Structures are given as C-alpha cells and as structure tokens.
Amino acid sequence: MNVYLLQLINGIGTGMLYFVLAVGLSIIFGLLRFVNFAHGAFFLLGAYGCYQLAQLGLNFWWTLLLGPLIVGCLAMLAETYLFRKVYKLPHEMHILITVGIAMVLQEVVITQWGPLGHNVSPPEALQGVVIWGDFVYPKYRVFVIGVGAMMALIIAAVLEGTRLGAIVRAGSESTEMVSLLGLNIKRIFSLVFAFGAATAALAGVLAAPIRGVDPFMGVEALSVAFVVVVVGGMGSFAGALVGGLLVGIVQSMMSTIWPPGANLMIYVAMATVLLLRPNGILGRA
Amino acid sequence: MTNRRDFLKLTAAAGLTATPLFSAAQTEDLVFACPTAMSGNFSAIGKFSEIGVRYAIEQQGTLLGKKLRYRMIDTEAKPATAVRRVQEAMQQHNIKFFPGALLSAESLAMSKEIDRAGGVFLTNAGADEITGIECNRSTFRWAVPTYGIIQGSVRPAADLLPKAKRWYTITPQYVFGDDLLKNAKNLFKEKGIEHVGNSYHSLTEKEFSGHLTNAIATKADVLLLLNYGAQASDTLRQAVSFGMKRNMTIVVAVASGLEQFESLGADICEDIYFGAVYWHTIDTNLNKKLVSDVREKYKITPNYSLAAPFICTRLLMDGIIKANSLEPAAVIASLEGMKFEGLTGMEEVRKEDHQVLRDFYLLKGKAKAKMRDKDDYAEILNAGRSFLSAAEAGCKMA
Numbered sequence: 253m254n255v256y257l258l259q260l261i262n263g264i265g266t267g268m269l270y271f272v273l274a275v276g277l278s279i280i281f282g283l284l285r286f287v288n289f290a291h292g293a294f295f296l297l298g299a300y301g302c303y304q305l306a307q308l309g310l311n312f313w314w315t316l317l318l319g320p321l322i323v324g325c326l327a328m329l330a331e332t333y334l335f336r337k338v339y340k341l342p343h344e345m346h347i348l349i350t351v352g353i354a355m356v357l358q359e360v361v362i363t364q365w366g367p368l369g370h371n372v373s374p375p376e377a378l379q380g381v382v383i384w385g386d387f388v389y390p391k392y393r394v395f396v397i398g399v400g401a402m403m404a405l406i407i408a409a410v411l412e413g414t415r416l417g418a419i420v421r422a423g424s425e426s427t428e429m430v431s432l433l434g435l436n437i438k439r440i441f442s443l444v445f446a447f448g449a450a451t452a453a454l455a456g457v458l459a460a461p462i463r464g465v466d467p468f469m470g471v472e473a474l475s476v477a478f479v480v481v482v483v484g485g486m487g488s489f490a491g492a493l494v495g496g497l498l499v500g501i502v503q504s505m506m507s508t509i510w511p512p513g514a515n516l517m518i519y520v521a522m523a524t525v526l527l528l529r530p531n532g533i534l535g536r537a
Numbered sequence: 538m539t540n541r542r543d544f545l546k547l548t549a550a551a552g553l554t555a556t557p558l559f560s561a562a563q564t565e566d567l568v569f570a571c572p573t574a575m576s577g578n579f580s581a582i583g584k585f586s587e588i589g590v591r592y593a594i595e596q597q598g599t600l601l602g603k604k605l606r607y608r609m610i611d612t613e614a615k616p617a618t619a620v621r622r623v624q625e626a627m628q629q630h631n632i633k634f635f636p637g638a639l640l641s642a643e644s645l646a647m648s649k650e651i652d653r654a655g656g657v658f659l660t661n662a663g664a665d666e667i668t669g670i671e672c673n674r675s676t677f678r679w680a681v682p683t684y685g686i687i688q689g690s691v692r693p694a695a696d697l698l699p700k701a702k703r704w705y706t707i708t709p710q711y712v713f714g715d716d717l718l719k720n721a722k723n724l725f726k727e728k729g730i731e732h733v734g735n736s737y738h739s740l741t742e743k744e745f746s747g748h749l750t751n752a753i754a755t756k757a758d759v760l761l762l763l764n765y766g767a768q769a770s771d772t773l774r775q776a777v778s779f780g781m782k783r784n785m786t787i788v789v790a791v792a793s794g795l796e797q798f799e800s801l802g803a804d805i806c807e808d809i810y811f812g813a814v815y816w817h818t819i820d821t822n823l824n825k826k827l828v829s830d831v832r833e834k835y836k837i838t839p840n841y842s843l844a845a846p847f848i849c850t851r852l853l854m855d856g857i858i859k860a861n862s863l864e865p866a867a868v869i870a871s872l873e874g875m876k877f878e879g880l881t882g883m884e885e886v887r888k889e890d891h892q893v894l895r896d897f898y899l900l901k902g903k904a905k906a907k908m909r910d911k912d913d914y915a916e917i918l919n920a921g922r923s924f925l926s927a928a929e930a931g932c933k934m935a
Contacts, residue, residue: 258754263747266744266747362580366581367580369767369770369800370800371774371800373802373804380780381778381783386754388753388779389779390778390779390780392778463774463775464800466800472741503747504747506747507747507750507751511738511747511748511751513739514739514742514747515742515744516739
C-alpha cells in the first residue's frame with residue numbers, strides 16, 4: 253500500500269483523538285466565552301484517573317466511564333464556586349486563573365504519583381494489530397477512531413436534535429436572550445462546562461494506553477487543543493471535528509514528506525488558516 | 538490570623554536565620570553544589586541526583602579536616618538559569634566544586650562559566666563537545682560520548698543479529714541526535730548494513746505514529762531509536778503497539794536508566810535491546826556496595842540519575858584527597874590521569890580531554906516471568922569501552 257495512504261489513515265486516527273480532546277474546549281468557548289487554559293489539566297486528570305483506577309484493579313471499560321464522570325463532577329464544582337465568578341472579567345483574567353488552576357493540578361499529580369511517567373496497557377481485547385495487506389494498525393487506535401466517530405454523532409444529535417442542544421446553540425448566540433426566556437442559564441453553563449471537561453478527560457483516558465501518563469502531558473495536550481479549535485473555528489463543534497482531522501492528517505503526512513517539520517507544520521497549518529480565514533474554517537465572524 | 542505585619546516579621550526572621558547558616562557553611566564547611574534540574578519536566582533527575590550526592594557526602598563525612606556539605610542548584614533545565622545560579626554559588630558562597638550535572642545544553646553553558654571562574658565541574662552530559670571541541674581544563678565527564686554509545690550498543694547488537702541487514706533510524710534533530718546518527722551511519726558502512734531510511738523529529742514531538750508508519754513501509758529488519766528519555770519511551774511504546782516486535786528487532790541506542798524501564802513496564806521492554814551507561818546489576822565491588830546501601834537506606838534501586846552524580850561526587854572527593862588541597866588547580870592536576878575503582882570496574886580519567894574511560898553496556902529486556910525481582914528488567918549482554926582519541930574528538934586543551 254502506498255505510504256501516503258497509510259499516513260492518511262494514520263492521520264485520521266490521530267485526528268479523531270485530537271477532536272475528542274478539543275471539542276469540549278470549543279463548546280465551552282462558544283457558549284461561555286470563557287478561555288479555559290485548564291482544559292489540558294482535565295485531560296491530565298482523565299489520564300491519571302485511568303492509570304489510578306487500573307492500579308486499583310478496575311478494568312479499562314470502567315475507567316472509560318468513571319474517569320470522565322469524576323472529572324466532569326470536579327469541573328462542575330470548579331465552575332460553580334470559582335469560574336462562574338470571573339466570566340464577566342476580561343479574557344486575560346480567564347487565562348490567569350485557569351493557568352493557575354492547571355499548574356496547581358499538575359503539582360498535585362506530581363505530589364501524588366511522582367514526576368516519572370507510567371505505562372497504561374490497553375484492554376486485552378484491543379491489544380495487537382489489524383493487518384490489511386501492507387497496512388498494520390493497532391487495534392486500540394481503531395477503537396479510538398470508533399469512539400471519536402461515536403462522540404461526533406452523539407454531540408451532533410444532541411446539539412441539532414434536542415431541546416438542550418437548541419438552548420446551547422441559542423446561548424452561544426446570545427446568553428442574555430436565553431436568560432430572558434426564563435431558562436436557568438447558570439445551570440446550563442455548569443452542565444456545558446462539566447461536559448467540556450469530561451470530554452477532555454475522556455481524551456486523557458483514551459490517550460493513556462497510546463502514550464502513557466506523565467505529569468506534563470496536560471500542557472502538550474492544551475497546545476494541540478488550541479490549534480485544533482483555532483483551525484476549526486472557536487465555538488464550532490463541526491469545526492473541532494474538521495480541525496482535529498486536518499491537524500492529524502497534516503502531522504501524519506508531514507512525517508513522510510518532511511519528518512522534522514511534522515510537529516511544526518500543524519502550527520504552520522494554523523497560521524495559514526488564520527491568514528485565509530481569520531475565524532477558522534467553520535468559525536463565524 | 539496572620540496579618541500583613543506579622544507576615545513581614547516572620548519573613549524577616551526567616552531571612553535572618555537562614556543567612557548565618559550559610560555563612561557558617563562558608564567558613565567551616567566544604568560545600569559541593571550539584572547543578573541539575575529540580576523542577577519542571579526533568580525534575581525526576583534532580584530527585585535521584587540529590588540522593589546520589591547525599592549518599593556520597595554522608596559516606597565520606599569530612600575531607601581535609603572540613604565537614605562536607607552539599608547543596609542542590611535547581612537549573613530548571615535552562616542553560617541561562619543554570620549559568621546564573623552557578624555564578625551566584627561561586628561569587629556569593631565561594632563554592633568551587635560542582636559534581637553531578639546531567640543535561641547537555643546546560644552542562645555546556647556551565648562548563649564555560651565554571652572554567653572562567655576557576656572551579657571544577659564533573660558532568661554526565663552526553664554532548665560530544667563536552668570533552669570534544671568545547672573541552673576545558675575545569676570540566677570532566679563520566680558519561681560516554683556518542684561514538685562510544687554507538688560502538689557499545691549498535692556494534693554488539695549487529696553482531697548478535699547477523700541476518701539483519703536493513704536498519705531504519707528515528708533521530709531527534711539536535712546535536713546529540715545528529716552525532717549518534719553520524720556514528721551509526723559510519724558503523725553501518727563498516728558492517729555492510731543498508732540504512733533504509735531515517736525519520737528526524739523535533740524535540741517537542743510526542744506523536745510518533747507517522748514516523749513508525751514510514752519505518753513499517755520500508756520493511757526494515759531493525760528499528761534503531763536514537764532519541765532519548767521520554768521521547769524514546771513514547772516511540773518505543775507506540776512501536777510496540779504497532780506490532781513492530783513481530784517482524785522487526787528494536788534497538789534503543791541509549792536508555793535513560795531504570796526509571797525508563799519502570800515507566801514502560803516489562804511487557805514493552807521484553808526482547809528490546811538497550812544501550813546503557815549504567816545498570817544496577819553491573820558486577821563490580823563499588824556498584825554492589827552502592828546498590829546494597831541505597832536499597833537499605835532509601836528503599837530504592839539506584840538508577841543512572843542517582844549513580845552518575847554519586848560517582849562524580851566520589852571522584853571529586855578522591856581528587857581532593859589525592860591533591861591534599863582544596864585549590865581547584867591542584868585538584869584538576871590530581872584528577873588528570875587518575876585510575877580508580879569505579880562503578881563499571883577500573884576507570885581512568887584521560888588527561889588529554891578529561892574524559893573518563895569506562896565501560897558501556899548492551900542490555901536486553903527480559904520477559905516478566907523471568908524477572909528475579911521488581912527491578913530485574915534486563916540482562917547485560919555486552920560490556921566494553923570505545924573512545925575516540927582526544928585529538929579525534931577535537932579537544933585542544935588550553
């Protein structure tokens with residue numbers, strides 16, 4: 253099989269993980285206009301949650317459920333008692349506070365689990381590879397593609413086909429209008445924030461068997477998430493999907509075309525999109 | 538509740554108490570300073586280094602009638618910070634002896650500064666320049682340069698795999714990676730090995746699946762990883778998940794130590810070849826004592842980040858004892874050409890470039906079922922030493 257076709261498929265796999273990582277960040281910004289630099293820390297907590305629950309003897313499938321749930325609950329508390337108080341402040345303050353929270357969480361992880369990385373094994377059923385002619389691909393990554401696709405379908409169905417989705421979409425246009433309609437916008441904000449954090453945690457759980465866990469993985473994830481959101485368009489769910497896939501495919505393709513620039517090119521892609529479409533591919537002015 | 542005034546009082550009191558403590562150390566004690574990363578991404582290095590230095594210092598106790606003390610200097614893995622803090626240590630606290638640094642970029646920067654200010658620096662950095670074109674009178678190195686790493690890992694691995702004639706490399710694009718690749722290519726040529734491809738990657742890379750896809754497409758016999766530390770772990774973990782153990786042999790040119798095996802786990806490390814500067818089962822008297830003492834006292838098994846600062850501190854103390862002086866020039870002169878029982882056996886400080894001549898190891902990962910204890914991840918397959926001459930390495934000592 254042509255190496256570029258192999259890289260395309262691999263890029264879709266990587267891109268799907270990036271989508272799961274970034275979609276929460278995009279939705280939080282879209283509705284709350286809140287710049288959440290703690291998003292990478294939620295990814296970190298999800299990954300370490302997976303590691304810790306596995307150490308306690310729980311199988312991977314439970315960690316996949318419990319990790320995002322626990323982090324989502326923590327995020328809801330943080331939103332209720334801290335972030336809610338700063339929504340009206342300038343974005344610089346959002347950054348300051350969420351960076352602080354991210355640093356604290358990172359140090360907590362170092363204190364609790366040490367500065368060294370740890371390995372997390374994929375579940376037994378997903379160990380090994382699928383072989384398709386010359387193409388060899390880890391079963392676990394195929395599973396990640398499946399989870400990403402399922403997430404995209406569920407989020408699309410909720411946003412487009414339910415009352416809650418309609419409120420979220422309306423809220424992203426005008427929160428004042430939604431409030432005037434008598435809806436409890438604070439509760440909606442809390443739910444959306446918790447959902448955004450839970451998707452980051454889900455990405456962390458999914459990433460743990462691929463790259464292991466270490467205390468600094470949140471910072472790396474945050475930069476990729478921002479690139480995806482900026483490329484796709486801030487606040488756009490579909491943008492996160494397109495951005496994630498584009499970034500994953502660019503990174504993978506460049507591994508063959510110009511390997512040293514594979515990482516750099518995702519930022520070049522971001523700069524190019526910003527030049528051509530300042531609001532991102534699917535972002536609105 | 539503490540108010541602002543109380544807080545200021547407490548802070549002032551703490552400051553007053555701390556200052557005389559260090560002044561006392563200046564006049565009565567002999568202080569070694571270990572400049573290494575204690576915070577940030579490389580903080581694990583600092584944690585183990587501190588134990589290595591502490592063990593060496595406590596074991597010795599006093600030197601030339603002075604009580605031995607040590608302090609850790611947090612370089613934050615930043616060359617500029619490292620240089621600034623070393624300057625402070627030399628100018629404000631009159632510290633002259635600096636054992637135990639590990640990272641290349643900051644070691645190169647500190648090496649120049651310590652030489653300019655007339656101190657003594659013992660490092661374990663991998664960059665060839667340390668005892669090559671940037672060598673200087675004040676700097677000594679216990680770790681092995683890239684030529685020795687490739688000769689100690691790739692050569693014996695190639696000998697063990699005579700049918701493996703197609704090798705693919707993955708290389709970090711910076712000086713250390715480039716030097717490893719250059720030496721590997723020279724060896725491939727000598728051995729009649731076909732170098733079927735190389736993937737360079739940046740130092741910020743975490744996702745290696747694209748590079749591994751390239752390697753799979755070449756149908757190479759061997760995947761040689763020339764990256765180090767967390768990047769080597771990420772590449773190896775992903776290579777194993779891509780099923781590359783099935784039809785390729787994987788060789789890691791230089792492992793970062795026991796902590797790397799711990800973070801990867803036995804299942805991933807099984808049947809992988811690793812080059813190693815240090816391994817805790819090296820069969821020498823000094824290493825056996827180090828392992829036994831550290832296990833008893835600190836309940837851990839020494840890794841490279843612990844053993845290397847230990848031996849640098851030990852070597853520095855031996856130099857001072859031999860010189861019977863605390864003058865850096867006398868200590869440097871006594872270290873030059875010194876032969877000593879080191880962690881790897883009889884070791885020697887080469888006078889011409891201050892490189893310590895010692896063994897380098899090739900390990901092979903064991904199956905989990907064959908591990909005799911929780912740290913028995915690998916067996917030593919080969920030990921040997923290969924060094925370019927000082928002239929070939931480019932060292933012109935001033």
